[in-house]
Amino acid sequence: MSSNLKVTLIQTSLFWQSRHDNLFMLTDKIKSIGESTDLIVLPEMFNSGFTMNPALVAESINDSPTLQWMTTQSKETGAVIMGSFVIEENKKYYNRLIWMNPDGTYQYYNKRHLFRMAGEDEQYSAGDFRLVTKLKGWKICPLICYDLRFPVWSRNRNLEYDLLIYVANWPDRRSSAWDNLLQARAIENQSYCVGVNRVGTDGNDIYYSGHSVIVDYLGEQVYFKTNDPDIITYELDQERLINYREKFPAYLDADEFKIEAP
Secondary structure, three states: OOOOEEEEEEHHHHHHOOHHHHHHHHHHHHHHOOOOOOOEEOOOOOOOOOOOOOHHHHOOOOOOOHHHHHHHHHHHOOOOEEEEEEEOOEEEEEEEEEOOOOOOOOOEEEEOOOOOOOOHHHHHOOOOOOEEEEEEEEEEEEEEEHHHHHHHOOOOOOOOEEEEEEEOOOHHHHHHHHHHHHHHHHHHHHOEEEEEEEEEEEOOEEEEEEEEEEEEOOOOOOEEEEEOEEEEEEEEEEHHHHHHHHOOOOHHHOOOOOOOOO
């Protein structure tokens, strides 16, 4: 039996390397949603901005104010909340996405592809597994920013997922790549694809223009927002997705392969 999924995207500017200010601001934005939702998606490094100074902003997973904040917000809204922030674990730093459930349990994904052009690979450790989780009968694969450029990592083998989500701090000067790759991921994987990016200028004087988007399984943009902060809740239709896959089962002709960790 199929069910629909209500997804809320929060496109926002971020305070540079200030957990307190970002969580205070995001609390207000979450309170302003004004309707029930199943999943709230925040940008990459939502409590700091995309920083290459992990020692300044990192939290321990066992004593994390941001994790506690996500626990509270998820419980109060009754929605899953997801987004990434910096975690220190075993003397390593990770750009870690947290999938927080309303009951306080959570799953995580460490960013696999680290953006070497900004030195992320020198400051952070890469993840070695992909997360596919479930919500209301939907199978969901959450990834982070630069992962978008690597289609093998996101390949929907045997319809493992129905919804692919990227959280990002993706600069405006490469927004064309962001737009086109998100549409490509939806088409090639026969799934919905969501991208949530930030707006505004960060502490390195890099400008972000958002371009947060919801793309359907045909590659059509059903929501798209540039430049300004925005909050949108959109209902994804699972029955339409299933019907499309049945009528156009291109996934049955996909190439078989296996990803091996380095």
